[in-house]
Amino acid sequence: MDGILFHQLLQLHNMLSAKFPVRDVDIRTLAINLEINMFWDGLFHVFTWIMTAIGIAMLWAAVRRSDVPLTTPTFLGSLSLGWGLFNLVEGIIDHHILHVHHVTETSGHLIWDLTFLAAGLVLILLGVWMIHHDRPAPENQTAGSSGIT
Structure with missing residues (x-):
């Protein structure tokens, strides 16, 4: 999501753009800096694909467990949690x-950076909420019961 939306479509947020800027530089520097940023964005995408493969392996292991609900809210909540943690x-x-x-x-990059962090927190909270609210109540507690015997 980050690489496609920010790096490629919006052409913002390249991996080394603070060190090798692509704005307000001469044409020769621009060409070199674009190559450097493109290479490091490519390494970023390799890393994210490796993490995706690991995530699929973890998902495969999770669906084989009886204590993991195989529901859309848990799946979408897990995606949201992962995206938020990554960001x-x-x-x-x-x-x-x-x-x-x-x-x-x-x-004015600080406001954008803080908004990016806030968006990550929102995704984390949304994911945790979706996962938590998809879990059934423990069997030893019923609605209105304190669980104290």
Whole structure:
């Protein structure tokens, strides 16, 4: 999602755009910097495909367990949780700790970076909520019961 939407379609948020800018530079520098950013975006996509393969393996293992509900809300909640965690971790590390890129390479990039983190948090909360509300109540507790005997 991040690579397709931000990197390719909106042409923002390239992996090393803070170090090798593609805005407000001469044409020769632009060409070199675009090549560098394209290469590192490609490595980013390789990494995300590896993580996708690992996620599919984890999904395969989960559907074989009897304690994992095989429902659309749990599946969509898990996707949302994963996307949110990825954006939060990537945003903190790349945008705020390493400063290798920002959502936009403009003077007002902080608001965009914070919005990106906030969107990650919203996805995490949505995913946790969807997963939690899809779980059946424990058998030893009924509605209105405190569970104390």
